[in-house]
Amino acid sequence: MAMQAPAKRDEVARNTGKPPGNSLSTAEKVAGWYPFIYGEKSMVAMSTNPLAGLLRKSPFKPIQQHMRTVYTCVELLPSLFDALHERDLEKVQQVSSQIATLESESDLIKSHYRHNMPKTLLLPVDRKDLLSLIHEQDALADSVEKISQILTMRDMVIPVAIKTGLDDLLRGTVEISHQALTMIEELDELVHVGFSGKEHDKVTRMITGVRKSEHNIDKVLRTVNRTLFGVEQELDPISVIFWYKIIEEIGDISDHAENMADRLLLFLSK
Amino acid sequence: MEVIAAYGTILIVLAVIFGLYMTWGVGANDLANAMGTSVGAGAVTVKQAIGIAIVFEFAGAVLAGGNVTKTIRKGIIDPTAITSSPEILVYGMLAALLAAAVWLMIASSRGWPVSTTHSIVGALIGFAVVGIGPDAVNWGKVGKIVASWVISPLIGGTIAFLLVMSTRKLIFNTDNPLKNAKKYAPFYIFLVGFVISLVTLFKGLKHLNVELTAVQSFGLAILIGLLTSAVGIFFIRKVKEDPEADKDFHFASVEKVFTPMMLFTACSMAFAHGSNDVANGIGPLAAVISIVTSGGEVMQSSEMPVWILVVGGTGIVLGLVTLGYKVMLTVGTKITELTPSRGFCAELAAASTVVLASRTGLPVSTTHILVGSVLGVGLARGIGALDLRVVLNIIISWIVTLPAGAVMAMVFFFFLKGVFG
Numbered sequence: 161m162a163m164q165a166p167a168k169r170d171e172v173a174r175n176t177g178k179p180p181g182n183s184l185s186t187a188e189k190v191a192g193w194y195p196f197i198y199g200e201k202s203m204v205a206m207s208t209n210p211l212a213g214l215l216r217k218s219p220f221k222p223i224q225q226h227m228r229t230v231y232t233c234v235e236l237l238p239s240l241f242d243a244l245h246e247r248d249l250e251k252v253q254q255v256s257s258q259i260a261t262l263e264s265e266s267d268l269i270k271s272h273y274r275h276n277m278p279k280t281l282l283l284p285v286d287r288k289d290l291l292s293l294i295h296e297q298d299a300l301a302d303s304v305e306k307i308s309q310i311l312t313m314r315d316m317v318i319p320v321a322i323k324t325g326l327d328d329l330l331r332g333t334v335e336i337s338h339q340a341l342t343m344i345e346e347l348d349e350l351v352h353v354g355f356s357g358k359e360h361d362k363v364t365r366m367i368t369g370v371r372k373s374e375h376n377i378d379k380v381l382r383t384v385n386r387t388l389f390g391v392e393q394e395l396d397p398i399s400v401i402f403w404y405k406i407i408e409e410i411g412d413i414s415d416h417a418e419n420m421a422d423r424l425l426l427f428l429s430k
Numbered sequence: 431m432e433v434i435a436a437y438g439t440i441l442i443v444l445a446v447i448f449g450l451y452m453t454w455g456v457g458a459n460d461l462a463n464a465m466g467t468s469v470g471a472g473a474v475t476v477k478q479a480i481g482i483a484i485v486f487e488f489a490g491a492v493l494a495g496g497n498v499t500k501t502i503r504k505g506i507i508d509p510t511a512i513t514s515s516p517e518i519l520v521y522g523m524l525a526a527l528l529a530a531a532v533w534l535m536i537a538s539s540r541g542w543p544v545s546t547t548h549s550i551v552g553a554l555i556g557f558a559v560v561g562i563g564p565d566a567v568n569w570g571k572v573g574k575i576v577a578s579w580v581i582s583p584l585i586g587g588t589i590a591f592l593l594v595m596s597t598r599k600l601i602f603n604t605d606n607p608l609k610n611a612k613k614y615a616p617f618y619i620f621l622v623g624f625v626i627s628l629v630t631l632f633k634g635l636k637h638l639n640v641e642l643t644a645v646q647s648f649g650l651a652i653l654i655g656l657l658t659s660a661v662g663i664f665f666i667r668k669v670k671e672d673p674e675a676d677k678d679f680h681f682a683s684v685e686k687v688f689t690p691m692m693l694f695t696a697c698s699m700a701f702a703h704g705s706n707d708v709a710n711g712i713g714p715l716a717a718v719i720s721i722v723t724s725g726g727e728v729m730q731s732s733e734m735p736v737w738i739l740v741v742g743g744t745g746i747v748l749g750l751v752t753l754g755y756k757v758m759l760t761v762g763t764k765i766t767e768l769t770p771s772r773g774f775c776a777e778l779a780a781a782s783t784v785v786l787a788s789r790t791g792l793p794v795s796t797t798h799i800l801v802g803s804v805l806g807v808g809l810a811r812g813i814g815a816l817d818l819r820v821v822l823n824i825i826i827s828w829i830v831t832l833p834a835g836a837v838m839a840m841v842f843f844f845f846l847k848g849v850f851g
Contacts, residue, residue: 210801211804212761213817213823214805214820215768215804215813216814218814218815219815220814278819280817280818282809283815284808284812348679351811351813351814353603354812355811356598357598358605359603
C-alpha cells in the first residue's frame, strides 16, 4: 500500500508545518496525525466558549487510522512468505523491518489514544469497549511482528508439504483482516445514525461475515497442522516447533479479527 | 431629587457609556460564541457571520427584546423604599452595569465561561441588597429566573434530542438519504422561520404597539416560515451530490444539504441572542434614562424608547466587529466535530428556547442553552465525544459569577454614592 504513504506525508506536513520528508521521527508523524488533544492545552477548555472544550475530537477516527496502519502491516505477510519461499533472505529482512516500523507506529497511536480518553467523556459507546477494540486491533499487528521476528531470527525453509496450505491460510488471513478494516471504516457512519437502522443491519452482516471467515480459517488451520504432523518426522525438530508456532500466530490474527467483530457487536447492542 | 436635577446629564452620559461598554463586551464574547457553531460547521464564513449578526441581532433586540429589558430594568428590584431618593437607583444601575462589564472583561481574559446574563442579575441583586435593603429584591422573580437558568438548557437539550431523532428517522436511516434530505430540508427550514416568528409575534409586539390576535400571529408566522422555506429551497437546489466524498463517508452529500440550512439557524441564533442578551446592557441604561428624564420617578412607568434598543444593538455589533470576529475564528476552528446536521438541530433547539425565554421576559444564558442542546445531541448518540468537565466548569462559573457580580456592584455603588452624594 505504498500509495498511502504520500497522503500521510501531506497530512503530516499540513499539521506540523514542516516539509514532508523522511526527517520526521515516528513520534512526530503520529503526533501530526492525531491532534487528538484538544488544541495545545490538554484538559480544561481554555476559551470563554465552553463549546470549544465540550466538543472533543472524534474518538472513532483514531481507531480507523490505527486499523489502516494495522492492515498495511498484515498485507505485508504474503510478500514476506514469498521472499522466504524464494530464499531471498535480504528481502525477508527488508519486509520484516517494514513490519516492525508499522507495528511501532500502531503502538504509538494506541498509547496516544489511551492517554486522551478521560473518564469524563460522554461517548455514544462504552469507553472500555473502545479501548478494548484498539487493543484487539493492536494485537493483530503484534502477531504479524512476532511472525516476522521468527523468520528473521532463524533462517527458515517452508516445508513443501504445507506450502499450498500456508498460502491458503495467508490469503484467508489477509481477507479477514480486510473485512475487519471495512467494518471499522463503517464506524463514522454508525455514529452518524446513532448505531441504529440500516447501517446497524449492514454492520451486523459484516460481523457475521467475519465470524464465518474465522470459522473457515480454523478449518484450514487444522488441515495445515495435520499435514505438518504427517511430515514432521522428516524435518529438523526445532524448525518444526517453530513452524507450529508460526501457524498458531497466523491463526491468532483471525482470532483477533473475530474479537474485534465482537466488540463492534457490543457497540450495536448497547 | 436635587442630585438628579444637578447631575442628570452626567448620569445619562455615564449610563450610555457603561451601557455601550457592556453591550460591546456582550458582542465580543457572547455573540461570537453563539455564531461560532455555524462557522465551525462550515456553513458560513466569518465575514458572512458578521453580516448576519449585524442584521439579525438588531432585529432580535428591537422586535423581541422588550420583555427581557423590562425585567432587568424594573422586574428584579422593587424601589418603593427609595421613592424619595431616586438617585440611589441610578447609582445602582450604573454600578451594576459597570460591575457586569468589568467582570466580563476579567473572565474573558482568563478564559472562564461566564454568562453576561448571570453577571448583570448578580450585580443588580448585590446593589439592591446593600443599597436599598433585602426586601427591595423581588425574590420571587429572582427565583423564577434562577430556575430558568437550570431548566432552559434542559429544554434546549430535549428539543435538540428530538430533532436529531427526527433527522435519523426521516433522512439518515432511509434507503435514499440524499433524496430524503432534499425532500425534508424545506420543512426543517420552514420550522426555523415559523417557530422564531410565532414566539416573537404571538399576540403582538407590545413595545412597538403592534397588536395581533392569536390567529393573526399564527398566520403571520406561517407566512414567514414559508418565505424562509422558499429562500432555503433556492439554496438547496444548488447543492450537488459529491460521489468522491461519499466514498469516504457515506453521508457526506447529505451533510452538504444541511450546510445551507445552518445559514438559517445562524440567523435565528443571532436573532435569539439579540432578543435576550441586549437587555443585559440596555436594561439598566433604560432605567437610568427613565428616572432622569422623568425628573426622579423611580417607579419607571414610562415606556422604553426604541432608540435605547438601537444603542444596545450598535454596541453589540461594534463588539462583534472589533474583537468578536477573532473569537469566532478561534471558536470556529475548534468546533469542527459538529457536522451541519447536528449543528442545525442544536442551533434550532437553542434559538427556539432562547426566544421562548425572551418572550416570557426571562433573562437566560444563550451559551449555556447551546451547550445543553449540544449535550442533547450527544445523548442521542450523535456526537463522537463530549467532555463533561465543561458542564462542571459551567456550574462552577454560575456559583462564582453571582457573588462576584454582586460584590463588585456593591463596591461601585458606594463609590458612585460617594462621588455624587
